Amino acid sequence: MLGKKDFKPVMLADRAFFERHYALYPQTHSDNTFTSMVCWNHFMHYQYAYVKGNVILSCTAAGVTRLHPPIGPHDPTLMREVVRLAMEIGDDNKPLTLIDPETAQWMKKTNPDLMLVPDLNHFEYVYRALDLAELPGKKYLKIRSQVNKFRKNYRHTVEPITPENREEITEFLIKWCESKKCEENFTLAHEIEAVSYAIEHLTELHLRGLLIRVGSQVCAISLFECLNTDMAVIHFEKGLPEYQGIYKAINSETAALLVNEVEYINRESDLGISGLRKAKLRYHPHHMVEVYSLNRRTCFPVIK
Known part of the structure; x- marks a missing residue:
């Protein structure tokens, strides 16, 4: 059973590991990059677990812990474990965040009861x-x-x-x-x-x-x-x-x-800062990197 014991801190020495994994599973959101994690580690306190060929990220800022969905081959059992752990240790209404649209679609297909909401402040x-x-x-x-x-x-x-x-x-x-x-x-x-x-x-x-x-x-x-x-x-x-x-x-x-x-x-992203949002919109973005969060009020999932 996936638990906090399976996670270890993201450290500078882990760069090669993340480079190899992201070469197989390219990322589009900057928060998942190794650079963002190690540069912001003093505040976000990133950790990761490597389970069944998937990287699972966790970050804790100001006492609030959030998990990211597994990065790797889709595994319904592992996703269920990640959601369960996020519900247990997550300290706010968004225990699982940075869910990309393709993963969100898969999660909803396997369990329609999940409440996944657009996280507009973290659209890039x-x-x-x-x-x-x-x-x-x-x-x-x-x-x-x-x-x-x-x-x-x-x-x-x-x-x-x-x-x-x-x-x-x-x-x-x-x-x-x-x-x-x-x-x-x-x-x-x-x-x-x-x-x-x-x-x-x-x-x-x-x-x-x-x-x-x-x-x-x-x-x-x-x-x-x-x-x-x-x-x-x-x-x-x-x-x-x-x-x-x-x-x-x-x-x-x-x-x-x-x-x-x-x-x-x-x-x-603009982090919901109105002035920053206006500045970014003035440059006419081609598209946004959309992400979703799991709402804690969702029914507890049984991902098939």
């Missing part, structure tokens, strides 16, 4: 890389104008993030935190710790990144990786607010680099 925005790189047509006119204005107003250079400029990026993150008053914002305080971990372990995580300098000062960064064969994911993107249009500029430069490698760029 996916764009055509070519659209973000070229900003074509009238719908991108305002963004294109802001990018051009940035390029006109600021003498800048773009370069890859490497271990050699790591110290400068650390200094940049300190300035960014001061501008955002991270010490007064619970979410930003944890995010900056996640970004710092990513920078420190750039090579081990196989992450790539770009930075923009205005003069000699680093004023924006982006960190990204390939999520699958046709999609990249932008894990982090930061810019100093005193440079007007800086976020539009780093977005455009990152897309220009990736456009020859992938068809799509995943820019993650």
Whole structure:
């Protein structure tokens, strides 16, 4: 019987294991990526179990535990065990989360009593890389104008993030935190710790990144990786607010680099933050990565 004893912490040393498994079962949602897990481990406390060729993820944040559905070949008995365990140890109304549409359809087919609800705050925005790189047509006119204005107003250079400029990026993150008053914002305080971990372990995580300098000062960064064969994911993107249009500029430069490698760029979710949602919608997503959650009020399932 599946239990908490079967789970162990996700650690940096597990990267090769997850790479092998995700090569067999490619992911589309950034929360399942190894990079997201280890960078946010200080807050989300990720664990995993490997059972019957499936990876089962668990995360505990602020005392609330949630499980993810098994990643691997469909096994009705294992799914029943995961749902049972999620019901036992999950501390809120969504004990099982990040259920992709195909898995949700299978779960509902095997047990119609399950109540699976769309988790809109964790839908991820996916764009055509070519659209973000070229900003074509009238719908991108305002963004294109802001990018051009940035390029006109600021003498800048773009370069890859490497271990050699790591110290400068650390200094940049300190300035960014001061501008955002991270010490007064619970979410930003944890995010900056996640970004710092990513920078420190750039090579081990196989992450790539770009930075923009205005003069000699680093004023924006982006960190990204390939999520699958046709999609990249932008894990982090930061810019100093005193440079007007800086976020539009780093977005455009990152897309220009990736456009020859992938068809799509995943820019993650908006977490239900209205301002972030509006900003992401302005870029006209091609589609969303939809996910569902199991509602605790569902009838206890007997998955056949």
